[in-house]
Amino acid sequence: MADTCPALQEPLERPTGHLEQPEKLSLLRALEKKILWLSAWTIHNANHLRENLDGLKVGGHQASCASMVTIMTALYMDVLRPQDRVAVKPHASPVFHAIQYLLGKQTRAKLEAFRAYGGAQSYPSRTKDSDDVDFSTGSVGLGVAITSFASLVQDYVRLKKMGDTEAPPGRMIALAGDAELDEGNIYEALLEGWKHDIRNVWWVIDYNRQSLDAVVQDRLFGRIDSLFETMGWHVVTLKYGKLLEAAFAEPGGESLRSWIENCPNSLYSTLVFRGGATWREQLLSDLGETPGIAGILGRRDDETVARLMTNLAGHDMEAVLEAFHSIEDDRPTCFIAYTIKGYGLPLAGHKDNHAGLLTPEQMEVFRAGNAIAPGEEWEPAAGLQISAETLSGFLRTVPFATPAPRLTTAPRVACPDRFPLPTGSRMSTQEGFGKIMTELARNGGALADHIVTASPDVTVSTNLGGWVNRRGIFDRRDRADTFKDHKIASMQRWTMSPGGQHLELGIAENNLFLLLAALGLSHSLFGTRLLPVGTLYDPFIQRGLDALNYACYQDARFIVVATPSGLSLAPEGGAHQSISTPLIGMAQDGLASFEPAYVDELSAILAWSFDYLQRDGGDAAEHSNDDIDWLRDIEGGAVYLRLSTRGLEQPERSLDPVLRNDIIRGGYWLRPPEPGAKLAILCSGAVTPEALEAHSHILEDIPGAGLMVITSADRLNAEWCAAERARQSGHAAAMSHAEKLLSPLAADAGLVTVVDGHPTSLAWLGSVRGQRLRALGVEHFGQSGTIGELYKSYRIDSDAILNACAATCLGHANER
Numbered sequence: 062m063a064d065t066c067p068a069l070q071e072p073l074e075r076p077t078g079h080l081e082q083p084e085k086l087s088l089l090r091a092l093e094k095k096i097l098w099l100s101a102w103t104i105h106n107a108n109h110l111r112e113n114l115d116g117l118k119v120g121g122h123q124a125s126c127a128s129m130v131t132i133m134t135a136l137y138m139d140v141l142r143p144q145d146r147v148a149v150k151p152h153a154s155p156v157f158h159a160i161q162y163l164l165g166k167q168t169r170a171k172l173e174a175f176r177a178y179g180g181a182q183s184y185p186s187r188t189k190d191s192d193d194v195d196f197s198t199g200s201v202g203l204g205v206a207i208t209s210f211a212s213l214v215q216d217y218v219r220l221k222k223m224g225d226t227e228a229p230p231g232r233m234i235a236l237a238g239d240a241e242l243d244e245g246n247i248y249e250a251l252l253e254g255w256k257h258d259i260r261n262v263w264w265v266i267d268y269n270r271q272s273l274d275a276v277v278q279d280r281l282f283g284r285i286d287s288l289f290e291t292m293g294w295h296v297v298t299l300k301y302g303k304l305l306e307a308a309f310a311e312p313g314g315e316s317l318r319s320w321i322e323n324c325p326n327s328l329y330s331t332l333v334f335r336g337g338a339t340w341r342e343q344l345l346s347d348l349g350e351t352p353g354i355a356g357i358l359g360r361r362d363d364e365t366v367a368r369l370m371t372n373l374a375g376h377d378m379e380a381v382l383e384a385f386h387s388i389e390d391d392r393p394t395c396f397i398a399y400t401i402k403g404y405g406l407p408l409a410g411h412k413d414n415h416a417g418l419l420t421p422e423q424m425e426v427f428r429a430g431n432a433i434a435p436g437e438e439w440e441p442a443a444g445l446q447i448s449a450e451t452l453s454g455f456l457r458t459v460p461f462a463t464p465a466p467r468l469t470t471a472p473r474v475a476c477p478d479r480f481p482l483p484t485g486s487r488m489s490t491q492e493g494f495g496k497i498m499t500e501l502a503r504n505g506g507a508l509a510d511h512i513v514t515a516s517p518d519v520t521v522s523t524n525l526g527g528w529v530n531r532r533g534i535f536d537r538r539d540r541a542d543t544f545k546d547h548k549i550a551s552m553q554r555w556t557m558s559p560g561g562q563h564l565e566l567g568i569a570e571n572n573l574f575l576l577l578a579a580l581g582l583s584h585s586l587f588g589t590r591l592l593p594v595g596t597l598y599d600p601f602i603q604r605g606l607d608a609l610n611y612a613c614y615q616d617a618r619f620i621v622v623a624t625p626s627g628l629s630l631a632p633e634g635g636a637h638q639s640i641s642t643p644l645i646g647m648a649q650d651g652l653a654s655f656e657p658a659y660v661d662e663l664s665a666i667l668a669w670s671f672d673y674l675q676r677d678g679g680d681a682a683e684h685s686n687d688d689i690d691w692l693r694d695i696e697g698g699a700v701y702l703r704l705s706t707r708g709l710e711q712p713e714r715s716l717d718p719v720l721r722n723d724i725i726r727g728g729y730w731l732r733p734p735e736p737g738a739k740l741a742i743l744c745s746g747a748v749t750p751e752a753l754e755a756h757s758h759i760l761e762d763i764p765g766a767g768l769m770v771i772t773s774a775d776r777l778n779a780e781w782c783a784a785e786r787a788r789q790s791g792h793a794a795a796m797s798h799a800e801k802l803l804s805p806l807a808a809d810a811g812l813v814t815v816v817d818g819h820p821t822s823l824a825w826l827g828s829v830r831g832q833r834l835r836a837l838g839v840e841h842f843g844q845s846g847t848i849g850e851l852y853k854s855y856r857i858d859s860d861a862i863l864n865a866c867a868a869t870c871l872g873h874a875n876e877r
């Protein structure tokens with residue numbers, strides 16, 4: 062079987078010359094028809110023609126696809142340029158893959174395996190699909206919003222003249238379902254985009270007035286265009302197609318227009334579903350007495366009446382092309398394209414069509430309508446009134462379909478293995494972070510120049526102020542710091558310019574993570590390596606969690622610094638206290654998380670992180686087959702640092718390479734146990750002083766007891782799980798860092814873990830060697846107080862640790 066698209070099997074040759082408009086229009090209409098067929102057939106094939114081992118519905122969304130076929134055909138086959146980047150409505154995935162198939166970038170095998178293992182993905186995925194997905198989508202709203210942040214990133218790199226500034230800028234385009242506009246993150250992004258004066262963004266709204274459950278009410282959407290306009294967007298409404306516009310010009314046409322304008326969505330949808338005869342009946346009943354209407358209807362048979370009444374501009378190729386090509390400036394533009402969900406399919410207009418599938422019988426009728434013979438389902442030219450040569454000739458002229466890869470890469474920026482240690486014997490990790498960043502800003506160099514920071518209105522309170530003072534705030538225009546000009550004393554110098562390296566956001570954590578996602582894809586979207594660092598308060602990770610997950614899902618590369626965290630923020634109190642974030646850090650794929658106790662640990666972790674962000678598996682060939690990438694250290698990823706404002710006495714030591722490696726792998730012995738020791742305390746982050754105090758008391762009774770500092774429960778756990786899997790697959794000698802660390806202890810030694818976060822994050826350590834373990838941590842919302850009061854109240858103070866040690870050693874069950 063020829064796996065790539067047969068239309069493009071001859072050698073590729075770039076085209077010359079332009080087609081005349083009518084010829085192009087008829088080719089685009091033919092492609093529109095083909096793309097509707099291929100998307101519907103791909104879904105049909107997955108649901109009806111493949112073996113179904115689970116007995117589960119495979120799904121796919123034929124109606125959602127049909128809604129967008131005209132728009133996407135016009136864009137991909139004519140309007141887009143290679144530098145444009147598109148976030149496709151999740152449920153239009155089959156349309157996207159069909160287009161890529163016709164353009165020679167998707168295989169037939171993957172279409173046939175749509176929604177199957179290794180096949181084209183349900184929703185376009187940068188990491189799982191192989192056909193040039195720019196932005197993954199799936200969680201509605203996020204794909205739309207990321208395009209505004211991508212445009213900001215494009216401006217950031219272009220204004221700094223990083224990368225290829227000769228090439229024209231791309232348009233960042235979102236193809237959105239109308240129900241996506243119910244998601245609040247859209248409006249957060251709109252506001253932020255306005256503040257940053259974003260350019261070159263298009264949002265194309267597939268306004269089919271249907272969501273998943275139902276036909277939606279019209280009232281809210283009446284507000285949408287003014288909302289965009291208020292935010293400085295240009296709004297283009299594509300309402301009526303050419304047929305309807307022509308009919309409106311006939312006698313009685315204006316009455317027909319006002320009838321449609323006033324027709325409730327539910328009635329319109331019902332009539333679309335019922336078809337021509339019902340349209341005629343309804344129009345005659347409502348407008349039969351109106352002069353001209355009888356003529357309009359009389360001159361058309363039922364099928365033509367139906368075609369006329371469903372001729373919304375979002376399905377009118379000419380109208381769609383006109384609208385897209387009319388835009389010549391870089392102002393953000395929102396296209397509201399009226400469409401019909403299921404257009405061209407028997408599902409059209411039915412309120413339950415979201416998950417609806419054509420029955421095999423309906424598919425046969427649809428096949429006949431498309432003149433596709435059995436066996437020719439995947440043939441590009443089958444059923445079209447144009448020859449295979451004409452089609453393939455045209456596909457070669459499509460500007461978007463450049464043979465060169467559209468997505469880019471960028472060289473790595475060299476990173477040191479540590480940063481100079483900030484001075485100060487007592488310091489918090491947050492303060493240490495601020496000082497390291499300030500030093501980086503001061504010392505300059507390539508690493509500092511590629512770092513870009515961002516924060517949702519907590520720049521100063523997360524200690525980024527020193528960095529910003531030196532590196533400035535990014536703005537498209539130079540803006541003075543008025544306070545500074547007026548010589549008003551302030552620690553903060555907030556000069557804004559295109560050279561600035563900090564992006565100041567309003568308070569919206571979703572926006573922070575979407576921006577980090579866009580910044581963290583800059584090497585792939587714009588060919589420029591950026592090293593993004595975003596700061597926020599740790600509890601508000603949960604506020605932006607879906608966007609954080611979204612960023613990781615696309616394999617964006619960034620460091621998120623979350624501080625303060627846990628009870629250790631003490632007087633700030635319960636609402637700002639985080640409990641579950643250590644668990645989030647462990648469970649989030651694509652994110653390596655750390656909770657350092659001391660600033661030298663942080664320094665080593667941060668230096669490693671800047672390198673880790675840039676890894677891409679490219680070095681895999683340098684590693685032997687046995688060198689398994691258990692921690693994805695070859696592949697790389699994003700990083701989460703959970704920091705604290707609690708000042709700790711810093712240890713006097715210098716990190717040798719072994720200790721540095723242990724810190725990066727997730728833990729080390731701060732007080733090594735004696736061989737065969739019967740007890741160890743394992744602590745993480747800000748509670749280390751309590752663990753140290755408890756440990757010094759324990760030594761009186763159990764002289765060999767050890768104290769381990771866990772810098773990354775996430776990486777320790779990941780490596781342990783990977784080693785376990787490796788052993789099961791026959792690598793008998795596989796051993797993880799956690800196992801090695803715990804090996805000096807007696808087999809029946811007791812363990813006590815303590816963390817200023819949920820105890821479960823360390824509790825698994827008892828399973829590593831099958832040891833008794835007491836896990837201390839925080840399970841309930843906290844309140845204001847001193848650290849001492851709170852640690853005592855929530856039982857993570859040194860007394861509680863001592864009690865847990867005693868109970869573990871004595872085997873008591875009820876030490877509390």
Ligand SMILES: Cc1ncc(C[n+]2csc(CCOP(=O)(O)OP(=O)(O)O)c2C)c(N)n1
Nearest residue numbers: 125152199200201238239240241271272273
């Ligand atoms: C955050 C989120 N919530 C819920 C869903 C489930 N869902 C998928 S599509 C959809 C409605 C889509 O309606 P619309 O955006 O108008 O797309 P259409 O299919 O009508 O083109 C919903 C609720 C989702 N994908 N993401």
Ligand SMILES: [Mg+2]
Nearest residue numbers: 239240271272
């Ligand atoms: Mg919709």
